Amino acid sequence: MVLFCKIDDVNSSLVSVSVMPILVxxxxxxxxxxxxxxxxxxxxxxxxxxxxxxxxxxxxxxRGLCTSPDPHTKVCIVGGGPAGFYTAQHIVKGRPDVxxxxxxxxxxxxxxxxxxxxxxxxxVKNVINTFTQTAQHERCRFLGNVTxxxxxxxxxxxxxxxAVVLSYGAEGNRSMGVPGExxxxxxxxKDFVGWYNGLxxxxxxxxxxxxxxxxxxxxxxxALDVARILLAPLDMLKTTDITQVALDALAGSQVRRVLIVGxxxxxxxxxxxxxxxxxxxxxxTQPDLLxxxxxxxxxxxxxxxxxxxxxxxLMLKALQEQGARQGxxxxxxxxxxxxxxxxxxxxxxxxxAIRLALNRLEGSGEGARAVPTGEVEEVPCGIxxxxxxxxxLPIDPAVPFDPRKAIVPNNMGRVQDNTGLYCSGWVKTGPTxxxxxxxxxxFDTGRVVLQDLDSGAVDLTxxxxxxxxxxPLLEKxxxxxxxxxxxxxx
Amino acid sequence: xxxVSVSRRLLTLTxxxxxxxxxxxxxxxxxxxxxxxxxxxxHRGICSSRVTQPxxxxxxxxxxxxxxxxxxxxxxxxxGDSLLDVVIDQDLDFDGFGACEGTLACSTCHxxxxxxxxxxxGPITDEEMDMLDLAYGLTDTSRLGCQICxxxxxxxxxxxxxxxxxxxxxxxxxx
Numbered sequence: 001m002v003l004f005c006k007i008d009d010v011n012s013s014l015v016s017v018s019v020m021p022i023l024v025x026x027x028x029x030x031x032x033x034x035x036x037x038x039x040x041x042x043x044x045x046x047x048x049x050x051x052x053x054x055x056x057x058x059x060x061x062x063r064g065l066c067t068s069p070d071p072h073t074k075v076c077i078v079g080g081g082p083a084g085f086y087t088a089q090h091i092v093k094g095r096p097d098v099x100x101x102x103x104x105x106x107x108x109x110x111x112x113x114x115x116x117x118x119x120x121x122x123x124v125k126n127v128i129n130t131f132t133q134t135a136q137h138e139r140c141r142f143l144g145n146v147t148x149x150x151x152x153x154x155x156x157x158x159x160x161x162x163a164v165v166l167s168y169g170a171e172g173n174r175s176m177g178v179p180g181e182x183x184x185x186x187x188x189x190k191d192f193v194g195w196y197n198g199l200x201x202x203x204x205x206x207x208x209x210x211x212x213x214x215x216x217x218x219x220x221x222x223a224l225d226v227a228r229i230l231l232a233p234l235d236m237l238k239t240t241d242i243t244q245v246a247l248d249a250l251a252g253s254q255v256r257r258v259l260i261v262g263x264x265x266x267x268x269x270x271x272x273x274x275x276x277x278x279x280x281x282x283x284x285t286q287p288d289l290l291x292x293x294x295x296x297x298x299x300x301x302x303x304x305x306x307x308x309x310x311x312x313x314l315m316l317k318a319l320q321e322q323g324a325r326q327g328x329x330x331x332x333x334x335x336x337x338x339x340x341x342x343x344x345x346x347x348x349x350x351x352x353a354i355r356l357a358l359n360r361l362e363g364s365g366e367g368a369r370a371v372p373t374g375e376v377e378e379v380p381c382g383i384x385x386x387x388x389x390x391x392x393l394p395i396d397p398a399v400p401f402d403p404r405k406a407i408v409p410n411n412m413g414r415v416q417d418n419t420g421l422y423c424s425g426w427v428k429t430g431p432t433x434x435x436x437x438x439x440x441x442x443f444d445t446g447r448v449v450l451q452d453l454d455s456g457a458v459d460l461t462x463x464x465x466x467x468x469x470x471x472p473l474l475e476k477x478x479x480x481x482x483x484x485x486x487x488x489x490x
Numbered sequence: 491x492x493x494v495s496v497s498r499r500l501l502t503l504t505x506x507x508x509x510x511x512x513x514x515x516x517x518x519x520x521x522x523x524x525x526x527x528x529x530x531x532x533h534r535g536i537c538s539s540r541v542t543q544p545x546x547x548x549x550x551x552x553x554x555x556x557x558x559x560x561x562x563x564x565x566x567x568x569x570g571d572s573l574l575d576v577v578i579d580q581d582l583d584f585d586g587f588g589a590c591e592g593t594l595a596c597s598t599c600h601x602x603x604x605x606x607x608x609x610x611x612g613p614i615t616d617e618e619m620d621m622l623d624l625a626y627g628l629t630d631t632s633r634l635g636c637q638i639c640x641x642x643x644x645x646x647x648x649x650x651x652x653x654x655x656x657x658x659x660x661x662x663x664x665x
Contacts, residue, residue, distance in 0.1 A: 090585070123593035130589065273620045307623035434624055436598050439586045440654040 071099040071139055073453060074466035076161040078148045078395075079168035080104030081111020082435060083425020083442045085131035087165050090446025092140050095453060100140045101161075101467050103152075106200070107144040109135060111169060113435075115199040118225040119242035120232070127435060141467065149395035151477055152470055158420060160469035162458055163449050166399065166408055166415070166423040167442070170390035170431040176217060180342030181386065184208070185351035189222050189387030196229055196246035203245075208350075209253035211382025215354050217339050218387035219262035221434075224275040226385055227258040231329045233284050257288065257330045259379065263338045263370040265361055266297055266315055267304070272434065273311045279331055280318045286325035287318040288332030294319055300364075308366075336360065340376060342384055353380045390431035405430060413445030420458045422449055551640045554648040555601075557584060562648075569642065573635035573649060574599050584651050592636035594618060597625035599635035601649040608633070610643055627652040 075091055077084045080102045088100045108114065110128055117124045135142045148154060148168070157164045173190040175181060187207055194202030214230055216223045229237070234251055242250075262269060269276075280287065298316060301309055315333070337356040345352040356377045359370040392408070394401035400416050402409045407430055408423045415421040424445035425438050433441075452458045550566040553576055557563060567576035574588045577599075590596040594617050603611065608631040614622075618637050622628060635649065 086586070121595065123590050123595035126591040126593060126595070127589050129591070273623055274617070277616065277620060306628065310619065310623060434596070435589060436586075436596050436624065436626070439589060439598065440626065443585055443654070 070466075070468075071097050072463070073098040073460055074161040074464045075100045075163045075165065075449065076157050076466075077102045077165045077167055078154075078157070079111065079166070079425070079427075080106070080109040080142055080144070081167065081169050081425065082113050082127065082131070082438050083169065083427075084111070084165075084167035085109070085134050086439045086442035087167055087424045087446045087449075088140055089130065089134045090443050091165075091449055092134060092137050094446065094450040098139060098453070099466055101143060102135070102141065103143045103146045103148055103157075105145070105147045105168075109142050109144065115194055115197045116222075117197075118193075118229065119197060119240040120228070120236070122241060124435060125241075143467070146474060152473055153398065154396040154421075155398050156470065156473060160465050160467075162460055162464050163420050163422060163453065165413075165445060165449065166395075166421070166427055167425045168392075168395060168427055170392040170406070170426040172391040172393045172406075173386070174389045174391050176339050176386050176388065178339050178341050180344060180351065181384075183342050183344055183351045184349060185211075185382055186342055186384045186386070189216070189218065189226050189385050190390060192226055192385055193222060196242055198243040198245075207249065207383070209249060209255055209383070211254055213257045213259065213379070213381040214255050214383035214385060215379055215381040216258060216260045216385045216387050218270070218389065219260050219333060220270040220387060220389070221272055221275045223260050223385075223387040224271045224279055226387060227260055227331050228275075228278060228282060230255050230258050231282060231285050231331055236283070255383065256328065257332075259288075259332055259334050259381070261334045261337050261339070261356065263336070263359055264368060265335050266294055266333070267300060267308065267312055267364075268361075268366065268368055269311065269315070269333065269335075271311075273307070273314060276311060276314055280314065282331070284327045285329045285331055286327040287322040288330040289315070289319045289322060290332070290334070291319065293333070293335040334379075336370065337377065338370065338372070339386075343378065351382060351384050353378050354384055390426065392427045392431070413441075413448045414452075420452075551642065551644060552646050553640065553644075554646070555582060555584075556648060556650040557582075558651055558653045567640050569640050571640050573601060573638045573640070576640070577635065587651070588636065594621055594634070594636070597621045597634065600625040600627075600632055600652060601635045601638075602627075602629050602652055603631045603633065603647070603649060605631055607631075607644070607647045611638055625652075626654045 073095065075098055077088050077100060081104075084102050084104070088102055091098055092100050102109070104111075110131055113125055113127055113131075134140055146152065148157065154164065154166075173188045175188075180186070185208060187205065191202045191205055192207060193199075195205040195207065209230075214227075216226055229242070229246075229250070230253065234247075237247055237250060279285075294316065297312060301312060304312060334356075336359040338359060340355045340357050342351050343353040343355055344350065356379060357372045358375040358377060360373050361368040362371050363369055391406045393406075394403075399421070400409050400418070401407075408427050409416045410423050410428055413422050413424055413428055415423055422445050424442040426432075428445065429437075429441055453460060549569060551569060553565055553567055553573070555563045555565070555577075563582060565576060565580040565582070567573075567579070571579070572592065574592050576582075577584060577587055586598050589598040592599070600622065611633060614633065615637075618634050621634060622632055625632060625634075629652075632652075638644075638649075
């Protein structure tokens with residue numbers, strides 16, 4: 001069953017499921033948010049772009065279509081996360097004769113905003129209000145439970161739509177590539193985050209938290225989210241969106257120390273300052289930083305640009321004050337170390353320690369390289385969480401893919417040698433940045449799509465069936481098999 | 491249907507939605523502004539508490555925005571409103587502005603001031619600085635619009651909405 005999330009559109013041949021109202025009530029928008037939602041609807045509904053002579057011509061040729069149930073220009077977006085919705089928003093707003101269909105593998109929309117953003121960061125999820133308005137727009141539809149590349153191919157989508165935008169993100173994760181990484185007790189941060197956020201795929205993770213020390217590899221914001229969730233007081237977690245399953249598991253957690261390991265030094269740390277400040281201010285915890293890791297850092301401060309400088313100063317402050325802090329739980333960075341091997345318990349069944357290679361830096365600043373010194377160190381730990389980055393995967397052999405950069409090769413969002421095919425979000429840039437980064441990069445792709453529709457670079461003279469062409473394919477291929485996933489989820 | 495009548499239809503649509511918005515503004519104005527200002531008041535303690543009283547139009551404060559295309563837009567806002575409130579109330583079309591709805595969780599309401607205006611805006615909290623550090627095109631006179639409360643002293647001020655350029659962290663993706 002395709003989950004067809006269009007509240008008003010009950011005449012569709014597809015089953016109509018009201019997913020969106022459930023989500024909205026789940027996030028319980030305050031009156032202020034509701035107002036903003038209405039304003040953004042207003043903003044989308046306004047056709048603020050002045051039509052070029054070319055669009056006017058097309059508009060006249062298909063006059064009336066923009067108000068008919070079937071707008072002429074069909075655009076399809078693959079992936080219903082932030083990139084997909086920001087791209088959809090820009091395109092719907094930019095052209096009055098366009099129908100945008102957003103296809104998503106999960107039954108529910110919003111991707112990593114729902115399943116990636118930490119449960120104690122509800123403010124970040126406010127972006128959902130804008131996405132909801134886009135999804136409820138009369139010329140936008142959300143189609144859940146459709147796996148592009150399996151249920152329908154990209155080629156089929158391209159035949160049915162004038163333009164196809166790939167916004168499916170980075171569902172894979174980079175592996176450490178070291179012996180022992182498949183031992184019990186070793187998790188990917190992606191799965192761990194999915195578990196505490198209620199992602200159906202990670203429901204069965206059941207991490208064993210009966211160990212004193214957890215080592216997280218990687219020092220980005222995801223690593224700090226995981227560290228914070230592992231160490232946060234239970235009373236604090238209870239007030240968040242975290243799943244009951246995760247809350248119950250964390251209530252019995254024995255984890256008292258979390259070490260966050262990175263290949264390079266303090267001045268190359270990948271997290272942002274908000275997440276570091278939350279760590280520093282986390283009640284009941286004290287920092288556990290090594291003075292030798294910060295050798296020469298104070299002297300280098302004045303050379304740094306403001307964001308990096310403030311981030312580094314906050315770390316130095318945490319280092320200086322760590323003796324004065326009270327708390328039975330500790331967190332700390334371990335710099336200039338890379339994983340060599342996860343060491344098993346004597347019976348070989350699960351992780352007991354991690355062997356790290358000590359590094360030194362070659363060069364300085366953002367571009368400094370980590371070079372092994374040859375020394376090694378073993379850190380006993382029952383839990384290893386690898387947080388060294390997400391990774392986009394190819395979804396269809398017909399789409400070009402750069403395996404080294406793990407992105408779809410593109411020029412400003414136009415997929416190489418494929419007119420009418422675009423990409424936005426992490427599959428376009430790689431998996432870095434905050435929500436504003438994805439927003440801007442998605443608007444950029446939206447702008448490029450509109451340019452090509454306006455200029456005639458994408459041929460609009462041919463009528464395309466859009467969803468009418470895809471729906472029969474989906475029904476024939478029995479996506480009903482995965483309706484069960486939706487029942488489990490709800 | 492001709493292009494003109496299509497446009498007219500769209501205008502009608504716009505007008506009908508606009509009246510819906512006005513109604514909800516009346517209903518929600520207290521809670522929304524209280525929220526926006528409580529945050530700033532807690533941080534800065536200088537905002538007017540007049541938001542709960544009826545305001546006459548002569549009390550309004552003129553604000554100029556320069557949008558991403560370099561166009562100047564002049565609007566009026568109530569004392570105590572944040573710049574984000576003004577952008578929403580006046581339906582200013584700055585794409586993506588205020589994505590987190592004024593909760594200090596993003597930097598999309600980043601605005602830039604002239605030095606003399608910037609000095610009048612009062613102290614900046616660490617949390618605002620933290621978010622500004624992620625803003626596109628950060629300058630020494632940058633602020634987040636959701637944290638700026640209108641006061642009489644700011645009459646006629648100009649806030650520039652910077653163009654989105656390459657993110658500082660695009661070149662810093664390694665973990």
